[in-house]
Amino acid sequence: MAALSIYALTGAALVGLGFFGLLAARHLLRRVVAFNLIGSGLFLYFGAAATRGAAPDPVPQALIITGIVVALAASALAVALVVAQVRAAGRATLPEEEDAP
Amino acid sequence: MSALLACLVLPLLGALAAVALPRRAVAAVLAGVVALTLVAAVGLAVAVHSGGVVRLALGGWSPPLGIALAADGLGAAFVLLTALVMAGVAAAARDEMTPQGAGPRAAFGFWPLMLLLWGALNAVFLSRDLFNLYVGIELLTLAAVALVAIGGRAEAIAAAMRYLIFALAGSLLYLAGVVLIYGAHGTLDIDLVAARDAAAPDGLALALMTAGLLVKTALFPFHVWLPPAHASAPAPASALLSALVPKASFVILLRLWFEAMPDLGTDRALLLLGVLGAAAILWGSLRALVQARLKLIVAYSTVAQLGYLFLVFPLAGGAAGAQPWTAGAWTGAIFQALSHGLAKAAMFLAAGLFMAAAGSDRLGALRGLARVMPMTAFAFALASVTLISLPPSGGFTAKYLLMTSSFAAGQWIWALVMTLGGLLTAGYLYRPMAALFAREGGEGVQTVARARQAVPLVLAGLAILLGILSAAPFDFLQIGRPEAAEEGP
Numbered sequence: 001m002a003a004l005s006i007y008a009l010t011g012a013a014l015v016g017l018g019f020f021g022l023l024a025a026r027h028l029l030r031r032v033v034a035f036n037l038i039g040s041g042l043f044l045y046f047g048a049a050a051t052r053g054a055a056p057d058p059v060p061q062a063l064i065i066t067g068i069v070v071a072l073a074a075s076a077l078a079v080a081l082v083v084a085q086v087r088a089a090g091r092a093t094l095p096e097e098e099d100a101p
Numbered sequence: 102m103s104a105l106l107a108c109l110v111l112p113l114l115g116a117l118a119a120v121a122l123p124r125r126a127v128a129a130v131l132a133g134v135v136a137l138t139l140v141a142a143v144g145l146a147v148a149v150h151s152g153g154v155v156r157l158a159l160g161g162w163s164p165p166l167g168i169a170l171a172a173d174g175l176g177a178a179f180v181l182l183t184a185l186v187m188a189g190v191a192a193a194a195r196d197e198m199t200p201q202g203a204g205p206r207a208a209f210g211f212w213p214l215m216l217l218l219w220g221a222l223n224a225v226f227l228s229r230d231l232f233n234l235y236v237g238i239e240l241l242t243l244a245a246v247a248l249v250a251i252g253g254r255a256e257a258i259a260a261a262m263r264y265l266i267f268a269l270a271g272s273l274l275y276l277a278g279v280v281l282i283y284g285a286h287g288t289l290d291i292d293l294v295a296a297r298d299a300a301a302p303d304g305l306a307l308a309l310m311t312a313g314l315l316v317k318t319a320l321f322p323f324h325v326w327l328p329p330a331h332a333s334a335p336a337p338a339s340a341l342l343s344a345l346v347p348k349a350s351f352v353i354l355l356r357l358w359f360e361a362m363p364d365l366g367t368d369r370a371l372l373l374l375g376v377l378g379a380a381a382i383l384w385g386s387l388r389a390l391v392q393a394r395l396k397l398i399v400a401y402s403t404v405a406q407l408g409y410l411f412l413v414f415p416l417a418g419g420a421a422g423a424q425p426w427t428a429g430a431w432t433g434a435i436f437q438a439l440s441h442g443l444a445k446a447a448m449f450l451a452a453g454l455f456m457a458a459a460g461s462d463r464l465g466a467l468r469g470l471a472r473v474m475p476m477t478a479f480a481f482a483l484a485s486v487t488l489i490s491l492p493p494s495g496g497f498t499a500k501y502l503l504m505t506s507s508f509a510a511g512q513w514i515w516a517l518v519m520t521l522g523g524l525l526t527a528g529y530l531y532r533p534m535a536a537l538f539a540r541e542g543g544e545g546v547q548t549v550a551r552a553r554q555a556v557p558l559v560l561a562g563l564a565i566l567l568g569i570l571s572a573a574p575f576d577f578l579q580i581g582r583p584e585a586a587e588e589g590p
Contacts, residue, residue: 015277022270031266038273042280049284059166060283063232067276070239074269077243081250081262088255095259 007048014041028082028092032075039071104148105155105172105227107141108180112220119213128195131212135191138219142184146577149177154581164290169229173581175435176226178574179352182439183222185563186344186446187215193450193556194337197457203335207251211338214251218244218341225349231279231289231310231361234353235272238317242268245346248338249330260329267316267326271350274313281306294361307365310357311374317350320411321381324404328388331400336453339396343403344446348438351410358418359431360583366418378411379518386525395452395462395533399445402488402529405522406441409503410434412515416506426506432578433502436571440495440564444487447560451481454554455537458546464533469542476554478537483561485530487568490523495567 014037021034043064050060086092115134119127148155155172163169172180197203198211221241228234246268250261283289285300297303319327327347331339358366385405392398413434417427452462454477459466471478490496500519507515567574 028262035269035273039276042273042276046280046283049280050287057287059287063283066232066236070236073243074239074265074272077246078265078269081246081258081265084250084253084258085262088253088258094263 005048008045011041011043011045011048014038014044017041026093028085028094029079032078032082035078036071036075039067043067104141104144105157105170108138108145108184108223109170109220109227111138111141112216112223116213116216116220119216127212131191131216134216135188139184139188142180145172146177146181148172149174149580150577164230164293165288168233169290169292170227171229171581172227174578175352175355175581177580178435178439178578179226179348180223182348182442183219183226183345186341186442186560187219189446189450189556189560190215190337190340193340193453193553196550196553197337197453198335202457204253206253207335210247210251211335214244214248215338215341218248218346222345222349226352229291231282231291231294233289234356235276235279238275238314238350238353239272241346241349242272242317245342248342249334251338252333252335254333256329257333260326260333264326264330267323271313271316271323274316275310276313278306278308278310278313281309291356291361295363299364303362304365307357307362308370311354314350314354314357315377318347318354318407318410319404320377320407321384321404322377324381324385324407327404328397328400331403331449332394332396336396336449336456339400339453340446340449343400343449344442347403347407348442351407351438355413355435358414363418363583366414371414371418374411375415375515378408378414379515381405381408381411382518382522383408383525386522386529389529390525390532392529393464395455395464395467396449398529398533399448399452402448402526403441403445405526406437406445406488409437409441409500409519409522412503412507412519415512416503416510416515424510426509428579428582429502429509430506431582432575433499433506435578436495436502436567436574437499439574440487440499440567443560443564443567444484444494444496447480447484447557447564448488450557450560451477451484454549454557458549460547464536467533467536468539469537469544470546471537471539471543473543473546474549474554476551476558477549480554480557480561481537482534483558483565485534487561487564489526489530493568494565495571496564498568498571 018034018037018041022031025031046060046064050057082092111134118130122130149172157170159168198208200208221237221244225234225237228237246261246265249264250258281302285302286297316323331343334342382405385401389398389401392401413430416430455467455470456462458474487494487496490500504516504519
C-alpha cells in the first residue's frame with residue numbers, strides 16, 4: 001500500500017507542477033509541456049488509485065493507454081500550431097501576451 | 102442497431118477515404134458518405150421513434166467490462182440535427198472550399214476534418230461510458246481546432262491556439278473527474294454510476310467534470326475563446342463549430358446531471374449554473390450589440406444563445422426532479438439547442454455568401470445586399486426570427502416551454518432574463534438586417550449562384566418548421582427520458 005501511495009502522490013505532484021506551468025509560462029511550447037505533465041500525473045494517479053486488493057485491475061491500464069494515445073495526438077496538433085504561430089507571428093506567445101518574457 | 106453503427110463508422114471511414122483517395126475520386130465518395138450517413142441518422146431516428154431506445158454493447162461485452170452505446174430520444178435527435186447541418190454544410194462547402202476560393206490546403210483539409218467532427222459528435226451523442234465520452238470530446242476538440250486554423254491567416258492560428266489551450270484544460274478537468282469516479286466506484290458506465298453507493302469523492306468529481314465541460318461549452322465566463330475562433334474560421338467551418346460543437350459538451354452535462362448523478366444536484370449548484378447561463382445571455386448579447394463585423398455578431402450571439410441552455414439546470418434539475426414543470430423545461434432547453442443549431446448554421450453560411458459577394462463582412466460593406474441576394478437575405482432574416490424567438494419558430498417553442506416552466510416553478514427571474522435576452526437579440530440582429538435591407542448600395546458585388554443561396558434558406562426553414570411541427574419532436578424527445586426529469590401530473 002505504501003508503494004501505491006507513492007505513485008499517487010507523484011501523480012498529484014505532477015498535476016500540481018503542470019498547473020503551475022500552465023499559469024506561469026507564456027511560451028506556448030512550455031504550455032504544451034505543462035499539459036503533458038498534467039495528463040501524465042492524472043494517468044499515474046489513475047493507475048494508483050484504481051488498484052484494489054491484490055489482483056491488478058486491467059481496465060485502468062486499457063484506459064490509460066487509450067488516454068496516452070489521445071494525449072499524443074493532442075500534443076502533435078499543439079506543437080504543429082505552435083510552429084504555425086511562430087511562422088505567422090514571429091514569436092511563440094499569444095498576441096495578447098506579447099509583453100511577456 | 103445497424104443504423105447506430107453506421108452513424109459512427111461511416112464518417113470515420115469517409116474521413117480516411119478523403120485523405121487516402123486521389124483527388125478526382127474524393128468528390129463522389131464524399132457525396133456518397135454524406136448521403137449514407139444522413140440516411141443512417143434518419144433510420145436511427147425512425148427506429149427510436151417506433152421501437153424505443155436502441156442499445157448496443159460493443160463486441161457483445163456488457164458493462165462494466167464493455168462499452169455500451171444507446172440512442173435515446175435526446176441522442177437520436179442530436180444525431181439527426183448533426184446529419185442535417187452536415188449535409189447542408191457539405192452542399193455549401195462544395196462551392197466554397199475549392200482550391201481557387203479557399204486555398205489548396207483548406208480545400209484538402211476541410212473534408213476529412215468535417216467527417217472526423219461528424220464521427221466524434223455522433224460518438225458523444227450515443228455513448229454511455231464516461232471514458233468513451235472523454236475520447237469523443239477530445240477527438241471533437243482536435244478536429245474543431247484544426248478547422249479554425251485551416252484558413253492559415255495569423256489571426257486564425259492565434260485563435261486556434263487559444264481555443265486549444267482552453268479545450269485541453271477542459272479535457273483534463275473532465276478526465277480528472279473520470280479518474281475519481283473510477284477510483285471510487287470501479288465503473289464508468291452511466292447507468293451503473295447512477296446506481297452506485299454514494300462515496301466521498303463524488304461531489305468533487307462532478308464539479309471537475311462540469312467545470313471542464315463548461316469551458317468546452319463556452320459558458321460565460323469561459324467564453325472568451327469562442328468569438329475569435331468562430332469568426333476567423335472559413336464560413337462552412339464556422340457553421341459546424343457554432344451550430345454543433347458546443348452542443349456535444351452540453352449533452353454530456355445533461356447526461357451527468359440528469360442521468361448519472363441526479364442525486365448530487367443541490368439547489369445551490371443548480372442555481373450557480375443558471376446564473377452563469379443568465380449572465381451569458383446578457384453579456385453575450387451586449388457584446389454582440391457593439392461588434393462591427395457580421396461574423397463576430399453571429400459568434401457573440403452563440404455565446405448568448407448557449408446561455409439559455411443552462412436555465413434547464415435550476416428549472417428541471419436535482420430535487421425538483423418530479424415536479425410538473427420539469428418536462429417542459431428539459432424539453433425546452435433541448436428545443437433551444439436544436440433550433441439554435443439549425444438557425445446558426447444557416448446564419449454562418451449566409452454570412453459566408455455575403456462575404457463571397459461583398460468581399461468583407463464589415464457591416465458597412467453589406468449595405469443593400471438584399472437587393473442583389475434576396476434569397477440569402479431572407480434566409481438570414483428567417484434564422485433571426487428563430488434566434489429572437491418569434492412565433493412560429495423552433496426558438497419560440499423553446500423559450501415558451503422554458504418560460505412557462507419558470508413561472509410554474511415560481512422562479513420568474515429566469516423569464517425576465519429570457520425576455521431581456523429576446524429584446525437584446527432583436528437589437529443586435531437589427532443592425533446587420535438594417536444594412537442588408539438598406540435602399541442604397543449593392544452595386545459592384547460578385548454574383549452568387551442561386552443553388553448556393555438555397556442551402557441557408559433550407560436550414561433556416563427547418564428551424565421554423567421545428568416550431569410549427571413541435572408536437573412530434575416533443576414526444577420524440579421523451580423517449581428514454583431520465584427519471585430525474587420525469588413529468589408529474
